[in-house]
Amino acid sequence: MKNNIRVVIIEDDHIIRSGYEFLINAVEGYSVIGTYWSYENAVKEIFSDHPDVILLDIELPGANGIEVIPKLKKLVPHSHILILTVYESENLIFSALANGASGYLTKNTSSAKIIEAIKEVVEGGGPMSVNIAKLVIKSFQKNQDSPLSKRETQIIELIRNGKSRSQIARDLFIDLETVRSHIKNIYIKLDVNSRADAIKAATDNRLI
Amino acid sequence: MKNNIRVVIIEDDHIIRSGYEFLINAVEGYSVIGTYWSYENAVKEIFSDHPDVILLDIELPGANGIEVIPKLKKLVPHSHILILTVYESENLIFSALANGASGYLTKNTSSAKIIEAIKEVVEGGGPMSVNIAKLVIKSFQKNQDSPLSKRETQIIELIRNGKSRSQIARDLFIDLETVRSHIKNIYIKLDVNSRADAIKAATDNRLI
């Protein structure tokens, strides 16, 4: 267990920034060792901070917050990045996680929860606010009443994996012509006429 | 806020089953109104239970737990299914979520946390044990040192979406031959020679 957790805050709003700073410094074993109001400043100086955790406002004006994540990761690879945001946009969250963020907190998160999140992330867990967890779970859930049959679903998944008709036929031990029939039926049901459109329709409707 | 939460337990181990039953019944506002030791029994009788939450052991002998989830969902669509498991297999978890489970708890979860999870799921949140959250976050994180360039990554993503060379060329406003060059380079870097293999390699290594 670490006895002094070094936190950096990147956030343009002065009120929020000093609020978090005060809050975190008030807790035994946690210190804010740097605050920044822009990505440029942060990227320039964060290396010397050796932070354990970075609280990162993802919606700073005039810059793409997502793209900052890999840059920070490169500068201080062992730091954990916790995203702060007011929005709970699905895409934003998933992009942030994909780009190296360790967790995600909305700005209405209570102070106790923020400390808890910092602690969890330092100790190797993955903090997620309940709303985010809900989003993530939802993103995993398939549409329960898909228009596609089992076989058709299986086949569109193989199509998504880039397989050709003949590869699919081999994989499923069925005839090439049978695969064609299934694909034709999938196209009719999804009202498309190409693999790309079928993948898009199936993905958009969470059929796969 | 519901004042009596109806819980059903599906679990073959008698000790664990009655343990949970006792535990949940002891809490004000929570009642276990059915326990089953096999999927068959559960599927036959669960309709009349009108459960709010189903605790489902996913690893019952001699049956595929994942496939039971959609069946239960069909019988009692408004119930939330919480998976209980000893393993934290990534695939198992994601399949369960994809098939309609609302959350996932490992069997070492404390009794207080189980009650909390039931409460959260009934109130519309998504419960996740810390370990699961970690797994999920990890599943979102791309490989930070991909061998592929930005352009190449962009292109393999379009390939995964089923787009043809010419569609990619149109999407990116570049020449068809340029797309070909990129794809060739991707194939070389990933040591493959087909779209399907490239998608597989890229997915396995979290490049996309």
Add this chain to the structure above:
DNA sequence: AAAAAAATCACCCGTAAAGGGTGATGTGAT
């Protein structure tokens, strides 16, 4: 028991796409 949906296979057709090889050019970072 009857009807509907799903899964299987067949053969017609033409166009489009895929993959291998080899090479060139400009740019931007180190």
Add this chain to the structure above:
DNA sequence: ATCACATCACCCTTTACGGGTGATTTTTTT
């Protein structure tokens, strides 16, 4: 000055794709 990147060019052959129109059999639903 070198290297990775991004761009475009033309050679070639083989495979895949999508539309149309059918049939048979099994499974599921009513």
